[in-house]
Structures are given as structure tokens and as C-alpha cells.
Amino acid sequence: MNDVDNILDFFIDNVKKLFFPEEWIKIDLKFSKYELFTMLFIDRKSEVTMTELVGYINCPMSTATGIVDRLVRNGYVSRSRSETDRRIVVIKLTDAGCKFINDLRDTISKYLKIILEDLTGEEKQFLIGIAFKIMNKLQTDINIMENTDEDKTVIKKIDIE
Known part of the structure; x- marks a missing residue:
């Protein structure tokens, strides 16, 4: 078994612990990822135009309209x-x-405080550095994959209520 498999197994075995506490049950998680990102984006900006939303969630205007309609x-x-x-x-x-959104942010903040409370200042900086490195690597590789796939015709399926 390689490191990736070990990390994946560890992640799967332990991530479920995050989704069972009482706090998560109180929060209505019936939203799609696009709906969540839409509300988080609006919360950050206080108000957005449809054009700004389309750019942020990277979807066609018709999809954004459906999300907002719901x-x-x-x-x-x-x-x-x-x-x-x-x-x-x-x-x-x-x-x-x-x-x-406030309830969601409060719950996430509670978990972050639990994670950070036993870390030293140096460990916190290291954790933040690793998190940014991971996100930058994922974003770079996703952009490369998207650019190599541009020549292929892609049909996106969108669930509509």
C-alpha cells in the first residue's frame, strides 16, 4: 500500500467524525455545492450581480439563473x-x-478553533503554509487539465428540479 492509499484510508475513516456531531445536524445541508458557493459569495460581497456570480461559480448564465431561482x-x-x-x-x-451562512460559519469556526488550540505558533504557520501549497497545486493542475481538454467537446449534465 502506498502513501496515497494510507492517507485516503485515514481520511475516509476519520472524516465521518466531523459530520456526525450535533452541530451539523442543526444545519440544513440540503444545498448543492453551487448553491452553497453562491450564498457564501453573496455573503462576502453583500450583494452581487448575475454576471459576477457567473464568473465566480464558472457556469453558464442559464445555470446561475436556475441556482438563484431555487x-x-x-x-x-x-x-x-x-x-x-x-x-x-x-x-x-x-x-x-x-x-x-452565519450558522455554517460558526460551526466551521468551532472546528477550526479545536484544531488550532493545541498547535504552537510555528505549527499553525506550517499548517497554513501546507494548506496554501495544497490549494495552489490543485488549482495549477486543474487549470492544466482544463487547458488540455479544451479541444474536446464536453457535454455537462445539470440536475434540474
């Missing part, structure tokens, strides 16, 4: 026209959306 229908975001340019659609979190 979030509006479920009461997590509101959609309105810009006061300065009626052609621009602006999306904001509703009170329910803000509460969900």
Missing part, C-alpha cells in the same frame, strides 16, 4: 433590479440566508 423559491436570497441600471439583476441574502 434559492429565491426557498427564501434564502432575493433578486431585484439595480436602481441605476434596470438591466442589471442584483442578488442579496435574505434574513434566512444570512442566518444559514
Whole structure:
């Protein structure tokens, strides 16, 4: 068995512990990854245009419209026209959306505090450095894979409610 297999087995055996505590049960995790990223993006910016959202989640406008439609229908975001340019659609979190994102952030913060509380300052810096190195490597390799696959025709399947 190689290092990757050992890490994968360790990760699978232990990650389940993160998803069973009572805190996670309280949080409604019925959202797709696009819906979660949409709400997190809106939370960070306070309001976004559809064009900004499309750029952030890297999907066609029709897909973003479907995502926003579901979030509006479920009461997590509101959609309105810009006061300065009626052609621009602006999306904001509703009170329910803000509460969900705050609860999610609080739960994640709680776990991060648990992780960091027994680490020294040097270990924290090392952990942060490794995390950034991992994310940069993944992003670089994903960009390379996307660029080599550009010549191939890709059909994306999107689940629609």
C-alpha cells in the first residue's frame, strides 16, 4: 500500500467524525455545492450581480439563473433590479440566508478553533503554509487539465428540479 492509499484510508475513516456531531445536524445541508458557493459569495460581497456570480461559480448564465431561482423559491436570497441600471439583476441574502451562512460559519469556526488550540505558533504557520501549497497545486493542475481538454467537446449534465 502506498502513501496515497494510507492517507485516503485515514481520511475516509476519520472524516465521518466531523459530520456526525450535533452541530451539523442543526444545519440544513440540503444545498448543492453551487448553491452553497453562491450564498457564501453573496455573503462576502453583500450583494452581487448575475454576471459576477457567473464568473465566480464558472457556469453558464442559464445555470446561475436556475441556482438563484431555487434559492429565491426557498427564501434564502432575493433578486431585484439595480436602481441605476434596470438591466442589471442584483442578488442579496435574505434574513434566512444570512442566518444559514452565519450558522455554517460558526460551526466551521468551532472546528477550526479545536484544531488550532493545541498547535504552537510555528505549527499553525506550517499548517497554513501546507494548506496554501495544497490549494495552489490543485488549482495549477486543474487549470492544466482544463487547458488540455479544451479541444474536446464536453457535454455537462445539470440536475434540474
